[in-house]
Amino acid sequence: MSVKQISIFVENKEGRIKKAINTLGQENINIRALSIADTTKYGILRLIVSDNKKAIDALERDGFIVKENEVIILAVPDEPNGLNSTLAVFDEKGINLEYLYAFVSSKTDEAIVVMRLENMEKAIDALKDSNVKILETEDIENL
Structure with a gap:
């Protein structure tokens, strides 16, 4: 993912x-x-x-x-503290965030965040467990 x-x-x-x-x-x-x-x-x-x-x-x-x-691309709520709720997932699991950058699209109501994490596999598992929306290449092509 x-x-x-x-x-x-x-x-x-x-x-x-x-x-x-x-x-x-x-x-x-x-x-x-x-x-x-x-x-x-x-x-x-x-x-x-x-x-x-x-x-x-x-x-x-x-x-x-x-x-x-490799990076992970997430759709996060485009609202105050929307990103922070996602970052809390990493804090809970002790996963270090190396960097991130974000963008918005007129085709979605969510903010799109690109992240590089120290342990990508562990991060993906934690995000899946928390029901965070992880985007794939095809999703990005349609934005």
Whole structure:
């Protein structure tokens, strides 16, 4: 029930993120969600895209370093404290959250949250036990 995310390592210089996004656009790859974290020398652009293999191939051809890893994508109540009720599941089970980013869609009343956790398998089991709505690749394509 995890989804593959790509992470692109970009130099922290003018135009590098634009170049990565342009590379994807030229290949007709749709970005469903994104996040960026930066340091003084580089940034990590994390993306959920319509075609990982095609995206990775194009980005690597353009000189980018790209990694693919698993994340969990959840639908959480789009209301005050909606995310916190989901995070409580991880606290109860002692599961460490590494990072998250969120987006909204006009096609749902829920907020969509992308999460990377220290123990993905344990996190998925805990979410299932708590009846949290876990999205799959097909669900994201329809948002």
